[in-house]
Amino acid sequence: MDAAAILARARRDPRRGISTIAMADLADLGAGPLDALACGVTPAPWVRSAHSIDGAAQERLARARVAVVGAGGLGGYVIELLARMGVGFLRVVDGDAFEETNMNRQLLAEPATLGRSKAQVAQERLARIAPLCAVEAHSVFVDQANAAELLGGVDVVLDCLGGLDSRPLVHAACAAASVPVVAAAVAGWTVLVGAELPGKPGISLVWSDPFASDAEGQLGSLAPAVAMAASLQAAEAVRYLTTSRFALAGKVLHADLSACTFSIYHMSEDE
């Protein structure tokens, strides 16, 4: 890409002290966000991120490949947040379709999307809000046969599933593929979020017994708890993608939104 052409279209934002370029100008030049970042120019959609996510970090996000399993309550928000942060590639996996009972908490559940594939609706949303993000939608549930393909070849997996059933399979497949996972779960006002590195104990201990009784069955799933859990997941994923470090590896952050209390627990029994 011709750097001079990008720099000729770039504008200096004197208040923020950075050079920016409009999406239309990038498209006009046949250039992508990475071409602009390589010239020290911030694509305009990311200007308000630039003072906290510097050029090198934004470039890492633009090159990042992320799989999001579940595009319902957690996944709807996680996809939205990662796309707006500038993650370059999102693989969205969900075999489910929207139904009315999703509408209390799922960002993408609305009358017009009822009965439609969650993965497909997510892809359409991303095309509208984040044209710089490449999206792969898979309207399937993760199973033994497809797990390696759907969860491999990415930098991090976001476990945004609901229920206990398929979580152990997803975490085992990620460990086998040496892909770290950021996961969350909600019941009522209770939020649990954690990250897990391959082969190390972490939040998946919560789901080690698929026959346990899920508290969500009694307490339901509330929108502020779901959105907060998703926000913590997205922040943790961005931290990992930009610094190669988690804050919650081998730990679980617990938020009790009924009392507004927060704690972090260590999942290993050793001191």
Add this chain to the structure above:
Amino acid sequence: MRIAIKCFATLARFAPPAGFVELPEGARVLDLLAALGIPENEVKLIFRNNRHTAVETVLADGDEVRLFPAVGGG
């Protein structure tokens, strides 16, 4: 000995109003569950002083125990 205890989500109904339980020396997490009337199969996560532990763990005076059921909603 005095054990501080918090119970979350569906287990909140078992939490003692005072926030602690008096147990004899040598008591294990299992004994704590029995004292509070919590069925063991309803407890999925046990934290002792902010660290994951098992039902057989022997408790010490001043320990803080937190209990969770399985939580899977999304």
